[in-house]
Amino acid sequence: MVWSCLGTNPNIHIPLIITRFAPSPTGELHLGHAHSALFAEAEARRAGGRFLLRIEDIDTTRCRPAFTAAILADLAWLGLTWESPVRHQSEHFDDYRAALARLEQAGLLYPCFCTRADVAQAGNAPHGPDGPLYPGTCRMLSAAERAERPESGLAHALRLDMGEAVRRAGRLSWHDRAAGRVEARPDLFGDVVLARKDTPTSYHLAVTVDDALQGVTLVTRGEDLFAATHVHRLLQALLDLPVPAYAHHRLLTDAHGRRFAKRDRSLTLRALREAGKSPAEVREMAGF
Ligand code: GLU
Numbered sequence: 596m597v598w599s600c601l602g603t604n605p606n607i608h609i610p611l612i613i614t615r616f617a618p619s620p621t622g623e624l625h626l627g628h629a630h631s632a633l634f635a636e637a638e639a640r641r642a643g644g645r646f647l648l649r650i651e652d653i654d655t656t657r658c659r660p661a662f663t664a665a666i667l668a669d670l671a672w673l674g675l676t677w678e679s680p681v682r683h684q685s686e687h688f689d690d691y692r693a694a695l696a697r698l699e700q701a702g703l704l705y706p707c708f709c710t711r712a713d714v715a716q717a718g719n720a721p722h723g724p725d726g727p728l729y730p731g732t733c734r735m736l737s738a739a740e741r742a743e744r745p746e747s748g749l750a751h752a753l754r755l756d757m758g759e760a761v762r763r764a765g766r767l768s769w770h771d772r773a774a775g776r777v778e779a780r781p782d783l784f785g786d787v788v789l790a791r792k793d794t795p796t797s798y799h800l801a802v803t804v805d806d807a808l809q810g811v812t813l814v815t816r817g818e819d820l821f822a823a824t825h826v827h828r829l830l831q832a833l834l835d836l837p838v839p840a841y842a843h844h845r846l847l848t849d850a851h852g853r854r855f856a857k858r859d860r861s862l863t864l865r866a867l868r869e870a871g872k873s874p875a876e877v878r879e880m881a882g883f
Pocket residue numbers: 617618619651802815816817820
């Protein structure tokens with residue numbers, strides 16, 4: 596935890612609030628993103644803290660440098676300011692590999708050769724917050740069986756042995772601004788993927804490692820990611836990382852009550868700007 600002094604009394608310390616906005620450059624920012632970015636910045640400014648920006652571009656097939664450039668331009672146009680440097684996840688795969696190596700050494704990971712179709716077809720598997728729960732097919736393989744798999748030399752995913760991880764970590768909780776103390780239930784996700792076949796990390800791992808490395812003390816994001824925090828809290832425990840506080844904000848919806856999505860081109864910040872809206876008007880539309 597990073598601490599700052601309050602006023603001139605050296606005996607009173609309050610935690611320094613460090614927040615971040617962490618968009619994925621798979622499209623242009625829309626009003627929902629603007630709300631999220633403004634929310635994160637406001638939380639930092641209100642507390643005299645620091646606001647960071649992170650580009651979550653681990654998915655090299657879907658992310659585009661042009662979208663990253665557009666995100667930076669749109670946020671600057673809106674009037675946001677953030678600290679340098681911007682962290683680009685695609686430049687930090689070694690950090691995620693180091694975290695994976697640690698979990699591997701602890702015997703908590705296993706290679707998974709299953710395809711999405713294999714997982715989807717695995718009977719009527721119960722669903723978790725991320726979709727159908729992985730039935731554990733590859734967890735059951737012996738070391739010899741793993742080596743014999745024709746795909747063993749090819750790319751495979753790495754999954755967390757959730758049962759063992761939860762057993763070792765014990766009971767965990769985190770603090771959410773709205774919900775208060777939340778008991779962590781990572782088991783609801785089953786054996787999550789921590790390194791994907793196509794990229795040597797996953798959202799859950801990269802976001803947890805980065806929030807720690809960037810010193811984030813208050814994770815702000817949409818309430819659609821509330822459940823993901825169960826997994827992040829477990830990873831913090833397994834990797835000995837500090838535990839930030841969380842504020843999951845409401846999701847902005849359009850006139851029909853639907854969440855904004857990348858397909859809503861008319862409500863991208865770019866389109867609004869081109870339609871003549873001012874930054875102040877767009878901030879207001881985004882709830883600020
Ligand atoms: N990159 C994620 C997204 O664009 C947000 C991750 C987070 O804030 O934890 O939805």
